[in-house]
Amino acid sequence: MAGSTHPANTGRSVETARRKLTLPPGISLHQFERAMDDLRSFMGTEHIEINDGPLNDGDYYHTALSHDSYSVMERDYFIASAVVSPGSTADVQAIVRWANKWKIPLWPVSIGRNLGYGGAAPRVPGSVVMNMGLRMNQILNVDEHTATCVLQPGVTYVGLYEHLKKIGLGDKLLIDVPDLGGGSVMGNALDRGVGYTPMGDHWGNHCGMEVVLPNGEVVRTGMDALPGSNCGQSYQHNFGPSVDGIFSQASNGIVTRMGFWLMPNPGGMLPFMITFKHRDDLIDAVDTLRPMMLSRLLGNIPSLRLGMWDAATYGSKSDYWPEHGGRPVPEDIEDRILEQEDLGAWVFYGALYGPDSITAPTWEVVKSKFAHIKDVRFQLREDVPERSYLHDRAAVFAGVPTWRELDWHRWVPNAGELFFAPISPVSGVDAKKQVGMCKARCIEYGFDYLGTFYIAAREMHHIVTILFDRAKPEERRRAEKLLRVLIDDAAKLGYGEYRTHIALGDQVAGTYNWNNNALMRLNETIKDALDPNGIMQPGRSGVWPKSYRGQGWELDGVNPPKVVRPSDGKL
Amino acid sequence: MAGSTHPANTGRSVETARRKLTLPPGISLHQFERAMDDLRSFMGTEHIEINDGPLNDGDYYHTALSHDSYSVMERDYFIASAVVSPGSTADVQAIVRWANKWKIPLWPVSIGRNLGYGGAAPRVPGSVVMNMGLRMNQILNVDEHTATCVLQPGVTYVGLYEHLKKIGLGDKLLIDVPDLGGGSVMGNALDRGVGYTPMGDHWGNHCGMEVVLPNGEVVRTGMDALPGSNCGQSYQHNFGPSVDGIFSQASNGIVTRMGFWLMPNPGGMLPFMITFKHRDDLIDAVDTLRPMMLSRLLGNIPSLRLGMWDAATYGSKSDYWPEHGGRPVPEDIEDRILEQEDLGAWVFYGALYGPDSITAPTWEVVKSKFAHIKDVRFQLREDVPERSYLHDRAAVFAGVPTWRELDWHRWVPNAGELFFAPISPVSGVDAKKQVGMCKARCIEYGFDYLGTFYIAAREMHHIVTILFDRAKPEERRRAEKLLRVLIDDAAKLGYGEYRTHIALGDQVAGTYNWNNNALMRLNETIKDALDPNGIMQPGRSGVWPKSYRGQGWELDGVNPPKVVRPSDGKL
Incomplete structure (x- = not known):
């Protein structure tokens, strides 16, 4: 693997010969081509990349979105068929509806830098990776008085940090960063990552979400479910059930904006x-x-x-x-x-x-x-x-x-x-x-x-x-x-x-198996209700939609991994 | 209303003449009698009370479980057909399966003392109230080192307080009480009530739940989903989705035990x-x-x-x-x-x-x-x-x-x-x-x-x-x-x-209506998946199961409330 780079070095990467495409499960090359034409019809061409070129492992600064650059499995196992970069919540909705129409699995990532956990790579080979962070990277609001902010998926810790300095709040509001500053604030919180200040519980310090559900509907949780609310980042709940948790470490929706609590300067x-x-x-x-x-x-x-x-x-x-x-x-x-x-x-x-x-x-x-x-x-x-x-x-x-x-x-x-x-x-x-x-x-x-x-x-x-x-x-x-x-x-x-x-994920999920896997069966019931076509991140956290269950998709290190290859050449 | 008591006085209550029974919706008296016989067949007779007697408003110390003792609607509107008191999680599962069989709505309450919000009264007239707190009132664990406890529904603040004193931890672990000490610790947290110490966010300081789902299955959330876990009250999540929130202010299950964080003595x-x-x-x-x-x-x-x-x-x-x-x-x-x-x-x-x-x-x-x-x-x-x-x-x-x-x-x-x-x-x-x-x-x-x-x-x-x-x-x-x-x-x-x-509840839920009630539709989707027969607390927090929707059950203060009365005399 000559030429593979140390992650701390930037700019160089591995180039391989042109590769065959890995298709989404059950999709022929012909269907895939038609589906991509359909996707281009509303997304244009420049925000879609077909993943049939060389696999560049990249590095921390140039994160590979096409596959697992640390290659825990074979290098081309956790691999995308294409990468699409939505520019708005409406784009996300349209892509989700498209996926339902074509029964193509989606794998949204914010930045994809959680490299020790798989990076941007999709669980199911041939999924379409949604690069949420590339264009949806706005800091939608910073409120000095309540010490809160509202972010899109692509806002990184360093991005938020620089922004606060730029608007003159750098010495008033502290952010909480994990070990590395280049990840998505939202992505880290959704995976329940931690940082090191008193606000180190990133999930615990979020407040309010906007989520595109697997059926393409968009929902707001917490107080922002009330139109015109001015408490969206003040209080974590709405009236009635608190649903936020089913979108963390989960495949029940795509979060398109999220509120966070910041820390007022403690004075030293x-x-x-x-x-x-x-x-x-x-x-x-x-x-x-x-x-x-x-x-x-x-x-x-x-x-x-x-x-x-x-x-x-x-x-x-x-x-x-x-x-x-x-x-x-x-x-x-x-x-x-x-x-x-x-x-x-x-x-x-x-x-x-x-x-x-x-x-x-x-x-x-x-x-x-x-x-x-x-x-x-x-x-x-x-x-x-x-x-x-x-x-x-x-x-x-x-x-x-x-x-x-x-x-x-x-x-x-x-x-x-x-x-x-x-x-x-x-x-x-x-x-x-x-x-x-x-x-x-x-x-x-x-x-x-x-x-x-x-x-x-x-x-x-x-x-x-x-x-x-x-x-x-x-x-x-x-x-x-x-x-x-x-x-x-x-x-x-x-x-x-x-x-x-x-x-x-399958193995770890399998250890939380009290009462004959009651928790997993509950997760599956919710999953199937929200995502009947199983298009949203199948296999994330070991939760498989109905159409995948019993089909041998689980990875146990013993049975050979299931993967679908194109039968008729490259695109 | 002579004889009605001040809530701060104890022991006296209103007695009315013997009343007709309010049946569960769509259930005839004959069906109800057969269903009750069935219930008695596994619960015995002493833990079931048919609510056809006088309505006693009781007071704070003697909480009415049969109806809304503050009577915000007509006194016999929010009223139970019967009250059943399970003694174990297995009992709860059996009652839930029974309710599915007979299509009779259940309304579980812990203690029923949240009087300004309806007390123990069921939303749908004729529901069977489950008095969770009467017999399931054990403190299952107190851990001094982690400052945590595990409780059944019937443990009150005063009960927990006295217990800590009794086991010699009264000066080591502080509990957080709301304004009144007689309520259920679990019930208050599930309704997202607050107290006044640094642990005042009762929901935020819970850790781990055991829940009987509307299908009668029992699930544990958080680390206790891993059999033999010793972190059940240390960490609030499990691997994968965090589902706890869908059981707060919700009708998606009956919580049978719940962990809580306590406060170590701050030294003054x-x-x-x-x-x-x-x-x-x-x-x-x-x-x-x-x-x-x-x-x-x-x-x-x-x-x-x-x-x-x-x-x-x-x-x-x-x-x-x-x-x-x-x-x-x-x-x-x-x-x-x-x-x-x-x-x-x-x-x-x-x-x-x-x-x-x-x-x-x-x-x-x-x-x-x-x-x-x-x-x-x-x-x-x-x-x-x-x-x-x-x-x-x-x-x-x-x-x-x-x-x-x-x-x-x-x-x-x-x-x-x-x-x-x-x-x-x-x-x-x-x-x-x-x-x-x-x-x-x-x-x-x-x-x-x-x-x-x-x-x-x-x-x-x-x-x-x-x-x-x-x-x-x-x-x-x-x-x-x-x-x-x-x-x-x-x-x-x-x-x-x-x-x-x-x-x-219907009106308040209706104000959280962003994007054409997207949040409510999400709540309904989850509800219908978990509770297809609609037997669990229909109407709680304005969430109605499928069979009730569009049937005029919502209360808006304008249209007459829907209620089902027996046509053939008293039981």
């Missing part, structure tokens, strides 16, 4: 770093954190990171250990690397919000709580060198988009990533159990364990990244197998994932 | 009262509050109450103004009453949470923010007499259930109440506009305006109570008319209600 911030030297400090660190999170002494979403993950932002595995030969780093080498980088086994990044008069004494309280842990170290920005990751976390804690997180992709060459993301209680025993299980399995499958806990009041997102060399198909297949084993292991211990790669 | 609390002397201070007070709420300087849900509403807790209208003759209190008499009770036009009740070392300086900041308002007065508990309402608000702020709110029911004799509950932005102009509109209409219809704002970060629940004499049918009809006018007035100004009495 004190970011800090606490280093725990020993591996087993994890238990004590988490149990010490729990009451502080519960009582909101720490009011944001801090993170407890494996020291080695921090090390990975400073250098590659080959830098640290040239003779690794593809093996996972053993603990003695880890110790040497952590020593070299002045890191501990675990590193906690947090921030206190408010004026100095409040954060300074609170910092003393925080320190006192952790002081009993042997060899613990407390550092502020002024205590660390310029290259320290603390400075980047400080930016993220202040709502400033960064790209530093891309650095750890250099850990292995040609890095593709897969995230394993179980929820854990804020409990040392649980954290230890999850880390133990994950680390043992990672080593068994020949990977390094790289984990972080993102900590809310009562739960932690334990994010484990599996980095594999995309140039080595065997490694990629091994990574998938590891994920499948981890999902099963976790379920046996009572842990479930909050989110997963599209390749693993 | 400073309740306070700020009195604003002049009516027009409302604008400045709210605008001063807004940044404090947004920044969480005030982190709970405080309230800004009309001084006259406070006065109503100290005495009745006749006490203050014996010659009122049923007229609304004019402003000069108001001024006299407020003077007499040492109150202002508006009274703000708030609380600061944390140790004294934090709350004392914060209180100074709060005072400084309001200091510019003419004649403003700041009071702590030690500054007010023993009868002051501040002491009761202080209890509520501390999570201690109280009953003081019942006192203002004495404002008029035989008080029935109706709540008008629009959402307002936290904006002085909006608050003033809503108060102006409500007050003018109240006076026009011969009622006193009694309003309170419950204040969250970005919105206020403006709660207007209309108190009417239940012994005077004309007054009751006038109150209903007033509500209908207010709902329309508010909608024209862009304001919508968060909740309403069952008599007004």
Whole structure:
């Protein structure tokens, strides 16, 4: 796979020979051509791209919309037949009606940069990807008084951040950014992603949606369902059922605008770093954190990171250990690397919000709580060198988009990533159990364990990244197998994932199977009622519309994946 | 209506002559008798009551389950044909399957004490009320470490409060109570009620549900959908769509258990009262509050109450103004009453949470923010007499259930109440506009305006109570008319209600009509998919199942209400 690029490098990409098209299931090339003519009749030609050219993996900045650029399955499995870019809600409605007419599955994406979860790639090969973000990228409203905004799908964190600065509210309203600033604010919230300020629960801080349903109707939820409402971004509900949730991690509609709560400037911030030297400090660190999170002494979403993950932002595995030969780093080498980088086994990044008069004494309280842990170290920005990751976390804690997180992709060459993301209680025993299980399995499958806990009041997102060399198909297949084993292991211990790669959605959904899959059957009932033709994101989060069920579409890593190829040459 | 009781008095009730039974729609007496025999065959006889006896209005402590004891419509309109009390989730499933078999509508209630919204009364006359709280009243779990609990429908605030004390956690975990402590924790959350601590958003602080669907299946949502999960009350979502919202203010299922987040003891609390002397201070007070709420300087849900509403807790209208003759209190008499009770036009009740070392300086900041308002007065508990309402608000702020709110029911004799509950932005102009509109209409219809704002970060629940004499049918009809006018007035100004009495659900739902009632059509699609026989709470929140739509069931205050009476005598 010569020429494949490191995601942190921009501008270059892989070009392959002209390819055969992957058609939507059950659609002949002739039907597809007619359907595309029909689509062009109302969308014009310039906003439609047929995906029969070379597959460019792109990179973070030039995201591939045609396929899964990290290729967890075969490179041309999660692949679009075409990409269409609507310019308005009316366009979206028209495209949805078109899809119903031709029975062609749609896969809307906002920006498509959730690369560890499948990027822009559709679950069903040959789906038509809707590039929602390309043209629908307006900030429709910012309200300083209520600290709210209304966004279209294409608004990125960096876009919103720059806009607030431009209109003079940059120092009045803070946004909450995830690890990387280039994603869609809306897309991240719909996938229930998190950030790190007190507004880090992105889904929890949304307010009001406009959704195009699978039948082409458009609905507004929350107070904006009342025409002329001036409370659309003030209150999250309408009278009667709250339906928003059925559009998160879901395939029940396409969100075309969404309101969000922003954070008023708290008047100051004190970011800090606490280093725990020993591996087993994890238990004590988490149990010490729990009451502080519960009582909101720490009011944001801090993170407890494996020291080695921090090390990975400073250098590659080959830098640290040239003779690794593809093996996972053993603990003695880890110790040497952590020593070299002045890191501990675990590193906690947090921030206190408010004026100095409040954060300074609170910092003393925080320190006192952790002081009993042997060899613990407390550092502020002024205590660390310029290259320290603390400075980047400080930016993220202040709502400033960064790209530093891309650095750890250099850990292995040609890095593709897969995230394993179980929820854990804020409990040392649980954290230890999850880390133990994950680390043992990672080593068994020949990977390094790289984990972080993102900590809310009562739960932690334990994010484990599996980095594999995309140039080595065997490694990629091994990574998938590891994920499948981890999902099963976790379920046996009572842990479930909050989110997963599209390749693993069926399996993860299958672990939420209480009472003979009652939740899935409920999801299917709602899905079938809203999307009788099954055109909207079939297979998203493991929910399949009626026409796909029992047809072998589920991916289990054992049975061969189902895919439809054209029988009569390229378009 | 001699003998009707004041709700604050206990134990007495109205007894009428034996009545004819109101049957479920489309069910003959013969069918009903057979259906009841069938019900008894698996529920036994002692948990079923046929509602053909006298209608006892009861009171707050002895809540009527047979009908709307405040009788907003005719006293026997919102009325049950029978009341059944399940003892387990399996019972609930069996009853739901029974209802599908006989096509008899069910109306589950937890405790039935939301009296200003219809109490336990079913929307469709002749429904079978399910008294969920009578036997399913267990506290299934309390977890000190995560500050969570799992409850059955019958657990009241006072029950949970007493339980925490009993198990020695009374000083470690605080609950959040609404104005009255006798309601169901679950029922209040499902109706999206609010309380006054930092956990005042009851729906927002739930975590995990068990729901019996209209087809009799039982589903668990959130992490408890994963068998053996230990994160059921830690994280609010499962993988895939979040369905919880479609069971709030909704008729899509019966919740049989529900998890809640509790508040760890914050180490202290400073309740306070700020009195604003002049009516027009409302604008400045709210605008001063807004940044404090947004920044969480005030982190709970405080309230800004009309001084006259406070006065109503100290005495009745006749006490203050014996010659009122049923007229609304004019402003000069108001001024006299407020003077007499040492109150202002508006009274703000708030609380600061944390140790004294934090709350004392914060209180100074709060005072400084309001200091510019003419004649403003700041009071702590030690500054007010023993009868002051501040002491009761202080209890509520501390999570201690109280009953003081019942006192203002004495404002008029035989008080029935109706709540008008629009959402307002936290904006002085909006608050003033809503108060102006409500007050003018109240006076026009011969009622006193009694309003309170419950204040969250970005919105206020403006709660207007209309108190009417239940012994005077004309007054009751006038109150209903007033509500209908207010709902329309508010909608024209862009304001919508968060909740309403069952008599007004159709009208309120009708104001959320953006894009030709797109939201209602979505709700109906979901409803029909989950409840094809339309047996679950038809008409709740204005959502009617297919078989009821277009049959004249909607209540608009103009067309006569539809009701089915038995043709062949009593049972």
